[in-house]
Amino acid sequence: MEKNPLTLIGTQLVRSDASEKVLGAAKYVDDLHFSDTVYLAIRTAEVASGALRSIDISKARGSHGVLAVLTHADIPGENQMGSPVPDYPILLKPGDEIRYVGDYVAFVVAHTREQALRAAEKVTVMVAEKKPVLSLNERIRELQKGGDYVPAVHQKIRKGDSDPKTMFDSCDYVFEGDFFADYQEHAYLETQGMIALYDQDNVMTIYGSMQCPYYVQNGVARALGFPINRIRIIQSVTGGAFGGKEEVPTYFAIPAALAAYHLHRPVKLVLSREEDIQWTSKRHPIKSRYKVGIADYGRLRSIQVEAHADIGGHSTLSPTVLWRSSVHAAGAYEIPNVRVDVYGHYTNKVPSGAYRGFGSPQVFIGIEGIIDDVADHLKKDRLYLRKINALEKGKTTPTGHLLPESVGAKKTLEEVERLSDWERLKERVAQFNREHKHLKRGVGIAHIHYGVALGAMGHALDASGAFVNVLPDGSISVHIGGTEMGQGAKTVIGAIVGEVLQQPMEKIHVYQTDTFFLPDSGPTVASRTTVFSGNAAVLACQELLKTLTALYSTEMAVPPQSVRYTGGVFSNTEGQKPVGFGELAGIALKKNIGLCATGWFQTPRLTWDPENGFGEAYVTYSFASQIVVVEVDCLTAEVVVKEVYTAHDVGKALNPDGVIGQIHGGFVQGMGYALYENLKVNEKGKIVSDNFNTLTIPTIHETPEIFKVSIVEEPFSKGPFGAKGIGEPSLIPTPAAIANAVSDAIGKRVREIPIRKEYLLDLIRTAP
Amino acid sequence: METLHVVYPETEQAFIESLEERSAILNGGTDIHVKIRAGKWPYTRLVSLERVETLKGISQEGKYIRIRCRTTFSDLLANPLIAQHFPLLYQAAYEVGSNQIRNRGTLVGNIVNASPAGDGILALSVYDAWLEIWSRKGQKRLAQIHEFILSPGKTVLKADEFVHSVILQKPTKPLRALFYKVGQRKAMAIAIASMGVLLETKHDRIKEIRIAFGSVAPTVVRIPEIEERAFDQTLNEATVESWMPFLEKHVVPIDDIRSTAKYRKEVCQRLLYKILDL
Numbered sequence A: 001m002e003k004n005p006l007t008l009i010g011t012q013l014v015r016s017d018a019s020e021k022v023l024g025a026a027k028y029v030d031d032l033h034f035s036d037t038v039y040l041a042i043r044t045a046e047v048a049s050g051a052l053r054s055i056d057i058s059k060a061r062g063s064h065g066v067l068a069v070l071t072h073a074d075i076p077g078e079n080q081m082g083s084p085v086p087d088y089p090i091l092l093k094p095g096d097e098i099r100y101v102g103d104y105v106a107f108v109v110a111h112t113r114e115q116a117l118r119a120a121e122k123v124t125v126m127v128a129e130k131k132p133v134l135s136l137n138e139r140i141r142e143l144q145k146g147g148d149y150v151p152a153v154h155q156k157i158r159k160g161d162s163d164p165k166t167m168f169d170s171c172d173y174v175f176e177g178d179f180f181a182d183y184q185e186h187a188y189l190e191t192q193g194m195i196a197l198y199d200q201d202n203v204m205t206i207y208g209s210m211q212c213p214y215y216v217q218n219g220v221a222r223a224l225g226f227p228i229n230r231i232r233i234i235q236s237v238t239g240g241a242f243g244g245k246e247e248v249p250t251y252f253a254i255p256a257a258l259a260a261y262h263l264h265r266p267v268k269l270v271l272s273r274e275e276d277i278q279w280t281s282k283r284h285p286i287k288s289r290y291k292v293g294i295a296d297y298g299r300l301r302s303i304q305v306e307a308h309a310d311i312g313g314h315s316t317l318s319p320t321v322l323w324r325s326s327v328h329a330a331g332a333y334e335i336p337n338v339r340v341d342v343y344g345h346y347t348n349k350v351p352s353g354a355y356r357g358f359g360s361p362q363v364f365i366g367i368e369g370i371i372d373d374v375a376d377h378l379k380k381d382r383l384y385l386r387k388i389n390a391l392e393k394g395k396t397t398p399t400g401h402l403l404p405e406s407v408g409a410k411k412t413l414e415e416v417e418r419l420s421d422w423e424r425l426k427e428r429v430a431q432f433n434r435e436h437k438h439l440k441r442g443v444g445i446a447h448i449h450y451g452v453a454l455g456a457m458g459h460a461l462d463a464s465g466a467f468v469n470v471l472p473d474g475s476i477s478v479h480i481g482g483t484e485m486g487q488g489a490k491t492v493i494g495a496i497v498g499e500v501l502q503q504p505m506e507k508i509h510v511y512q513t514d515t516f517f518l519p520d521s522g523p524t525v526a527s528r529t530t531v532f533s534g535n536a537a538v539l540a541c542q543e544l545l546k547t548l549t550a551l552y553s554t555e556m557a558v559p560p561q562s563v564r565y566t567g568g569v570f571s572n573t574e575g576q577k578p579v580g581f582g583e584l585a586g587i588a589l590k591k592n593i594g595l596c597a598t599g600w601f602q603t604p605r606l607t608w609d610p611e612n613g614f615g616e617a618y619v620t621y622s623f624a625s626q627i628v629v630v631e632v633d634c635l636t637a638e639v640v641v642k643e644v645y646t647a648h649d650v651g652k653a654l655n656p657d658g659v660i661g662q663i664h665g666g667f668v669q670g671m672g673y674a675l676y677e678n679l680k681v682n683e684k685g686k687i688v689s690d691n692f693n694t695l696t697i698p699t700i701h702e703t704p705e706i707f708k709v710s711i712v713e714e715p716f717s718k719g720p721f722g723a724k725g726i727g728e729p730s731l732i733p734t735p736a737a738i739a740n741a742v743s744d745a746i747g748k749r750v751r752e753i754p755i756r757k758e759y760l761l762d763l764i765r766t767a768p
Numbered sequence B: 001m002e003t004l005h006v007v008y009p010e011t012e013q014a015f016i017e018s019l020e021e022r023s024a025i026l027n028g029g030t031d032i033h034v035k036i037r038a039g040k041w042p043y044t045r046l047v048s049l050e051r052v053e054t055l056k057g058i059s060q061e062g063k064y065i066r067i068r069c070r071t072t073f074s075d076l077l078a079n080p081l082i083a084q085h086f087p088l089l090y091q092a093a094y095e096v097g098s099n100q101i102r103n104r105g106t107l108v109g110n111i112v113n114a115s116p117a118g119d120g121i122l123a124l125s126v127y128d129a130w131l132e133i134w135s136r137k138g139q140k141r142l143a144q145i146h147e148f149i150l151s152p153g154k155t156v157l158k159a160d161e162f163v164h165s166v167i168l169q170k171p172t173k174p175l176r177a178l179f180y181k182v183g184q185r186k187a188m189a190i191a192i193a194s195m196g197v198l199l200e201t202k203h204d205r206i207k208e209i210r211i212a213f214g215s216v217a218p219t220v221v222r223i224p225e226i227e228e229r230a231f232d233q234t235l236n237e238a239t240v241e242s243w244m245p246f247l248e249k250h251v252v253p254i255d256d257i258r259s260t261a262k263y264r265k266e267v268c269q270r271l272l273y274k275i276l277d278l
Ligand SMILES: Cc1cc2nc3c(=O)[nH]c(=O)nc-3n(C[C@H](O)[C@H](O)[C@H](O)COP(=O)(O)OP(=O)(O)OC[C@H]3O[C@@H](n4cnc5c(N)ncnc54)[C@H](O)[C@@H]3O)c2cc1C
Pocket: B024, B025, B026, B027, B028, B029, B030, B031, B032, B033, B034, B069, B095, B096, B097, B098, B101, B104, B105, B106, B107, B108, B109, B110, B111, B112, B113, B117, B118, B119, B120, B157, B161, B162, B163, B164, B188, B189, B190, B191
């Protein structure tokens, strides 16, 4: 069939969930009410390290309003929620090791949440306390000492000459530097929340705030010892996630389900902000050491990276997060010789986990900082140095992935050069600095790539389904395995369906994700949903068009190859005998022809050598370049971002407003990481900045007024309409760009994010 | 959580009669709510000022200005008397929280909360404000802001007293004002350190300076040594640097969740340079 001009893709779309959210009509989990609901509170260990001696629940059980107090003995299935590494018991039993303050000891269920909370305090726990390991440095020293300490995770990349003794021999200059990126809190608007109940078909049904319903389904089945077909997960409207609702919601669905299992009543668990900040994952703190060798007037020749991550008390997703760190650690450049080692260390703190960018922003600050060092040392323009090292079609990434297509890397650099009026910008900033004594401006650049979807390490999960059903009135319902969590998945999938079926958005309804409709479609993470759910939707729609074309051909006695479908109307080659989509759908259904189809998209195969850490890491890469201008008050070490110029290669912007929204939001979140967040853990391993009065994230007042975006479109042939991902690449360059800009302003390299005032003032005082 | 009873008297008289030993006054509630949530609020009965119209507003009484206790920061910002005569108070009010907080939060609530970080307190401190205190029995007394606040969260108020209003004397000469707050971010931030300065110069010579710091000692502190010595000094970098040692005695910060003592100390010294731009 011929190609039609695009009518929805690439146009300005109205977000399909906008009005319900703006009007407050959307039902988040706490807005859902079932009769006879009871409430759950979690009693945690409250000690960061030690052995659990005993649990006494008698007082809690007798507390007012209490219906049940559940402990390890009440788990019908496996007392384990750690995946892939089984290091995370649901409920500790006497003798078990406590690994962080938030480990579960008991679940208390009562008529009200207050009663449950009060009773939870009455659970008495005896612990043989141990001195907790709270510092990453302590672990790094242990590793360096040799001996029998084995880090929990070790991911590596080896390319070309990766022998540290020889790999720098052929380099003209060698640069080294240490960097540190601390925690970041997701700070989603809606805290974690779940309701579990035996619903229709006597199936354990869970409504909750989440991004990966299939993870929750598998985790709950394991805990209850149920076959997976007796667990149904319905994602309620989710108020932000950013990775924080990838692995974590399982840890709250399990308690709710366990209580619903025992009490046969709906059980609600919605966390307070304090509980949420204390118990849920954060971005991994990562310390890194970079060594970079240069040859040929600025070409990157060799790179060695050693990085250490604090994974907290349980390993959860750390092996995958740190694999991604290793793949991105050498940056978005062509480098012949690469050696990367990323280690993950247990500490007695909250488990680190998935967070938009998945272990990459922490390492990009390293490579991007060093690139500036190189440029400054060689007296070359920082943008130019990135350009001459940038990836292109036909070049290989630092993991040895030969890029066949869709490499907009250089174009993004050219775009920020144009947007910012680069030469004039540098002059403008220099002029400002000549005129000001205590206020100094600085310009920073960052250039990144980002592997789309789960990649070679996540092959087994990297497939997605979509189910499209055309109803007798021509309306279309769409179910996808990916989720809407605020990023706009429903809108973009609706647009894809509308485009392929040539139907207006109003006719299409994309539903909340429900595990009863589709097979395990993997997680909604890794900037993969537009590509994966989108491709699955395309496949389903193509199936439907095939059916409709065949029907039209028999009904109108037109040979199948001469059926035309344009503007939602079937006709013959001459445009005669027109029948509209809705009308033909009506005919089909009257003739008992099914108009529903499932699309199933599997990831293209990748060749990867896990032993040596070499090969095709991801199906494709998004690219971005960003320039920011900051102003530093050198008296107080306060930093304000004044201007942003950012260019993103997204393959194809299916919903341009959505892409820009992601870029704005990702920037502000990345800026919060770079400048404002200050997560504090006390000497007992407890997070004490557990509300937004002390854990500061940016407000609209911190958001820069000058913000220019350019969208680069280098199509990805296996993406829907050429699309790649934008969800995470929108954030990733920002911390590096800001760190570089602050360094530029003060004339000294910033090696740490968040750039705390206390740290920055020390740098300013000692700057040349 | 205990049940909290809130009463809403509608007249000044009814309000005064409602005050009991075990009750506290609910003004804008922006400090009280935070404390209730954190489980740090001992009272179970609140007497709200919300409906007592006569306790709201700003009036001029000769050379004085009276700000009644129900007056919010937004009210201060909207009143030309404040902008004209008390620019430092205006600037401080402007920097409190957000629109929503300024619409509810009151100057008197800020004072009685007695936080060393209170932006309103800092401004009132440099204006040497007076507080008119009323008791249940109908007695009135005046206390100066400096003696009113004893330590973090503690004031001289007795159980049967409340703050009726703030009294400010209009300055007889125009003083330039600077309020500067270092926070964790630009808006919606509690001060890590703050500085308030009133300045009069003539041909680059200082005729009068009043200077106070917030968040760097148990209460807001004035720096009398600078204020006394500065007369007739030339306002330049050397002068400002010569003042730095005088901070030593008064600026005695602590480490807390928002920042460190070291940073606070150093930043106070460096903030002095901002006076040069005034
Ligand atoms: C998000 C947020 C941001 C904030 N930002 C700032 C900021 O930037 N700067 C700042 O200084 N503060 C800030 N605050 C703190 C608070 O808003 C201010 O201290 C405000 O002025 C308190 O006034 P209120 O009327 O709300 O006091 P309330 O909470 O009603 O009362 C505070 C205390 O004063 C007592 N009280 C009130 N009125 C009287 C009276 N007439 N007589 C005797 N006692 C009385 C109350 O009993 C209570 O003990 C912030 C608070 C929040 C929640």
